[in-house]
Amino acid sequence: QVQLVESGGGVVQPGRSLRLSCAASGFSFSSSAMHWVRQAPGKGLEWVSMIWFDGSNTYYADSVKGRFTISRDNSKNTVDLQMNSLRAEDTAVYHCARDPPSSGYAFDYWGQGTLVTVSS
């Protein structure tokens, strides 16, 4: 069955960096675009970033552009999110999500998420 498992969250000081990873299994990883979506405590969903199935294109929300970098390794079935210059407002649960071909950017599987807390 399809599984997405995030890791790498934790408590980090403002201005520092953190790298999240999402391990995928149970499907043809190299065929699907992948996304990161976050949810601040008590708030709604916020899309963070997307990477095409082959890694050839990436997109970012304005709120993280220039600070976050998404990457993938199709040989290891992983997608990472490198987060630099972290701010208090980046505090959230970060989910990775699968966007299968021809779905119209529909996320049919989500990981349970990893909590990132940015605090001094």
Next chain:
Amino acid sequence: QSVLTQPPSASGTPGQRVTISCSGSSSNIGSNTVNWYQQLPGTAPKLLIYNNNQRPSGVPDRFSDSKSGTSASLAISGLQSEDEADYYCATWDDSLKTLLFGGGTKLTVL
């Protein structure tokens, strides 16, 4: 302030039909399919409707959507207590080159 506008709350009694609206613009809803997610407390979001009224396996046909111009709606018929959750619309924006979520609607079953 989300680019996609949803009402913050909605409510209904068991058996009723409720709708949740999602308003956008020509560069997002007007140009792309709208997807809907349900999020129960403490859980990851779940895909409810995608790609023009398609439902993933296991989602009952009580859930449906529609779109007209730059607005979309999720309809839930035969409301049940387990439908109490947060609902989000989402779509791609061709101008911003980003995916957008609506602000979310908290549905209460009275």
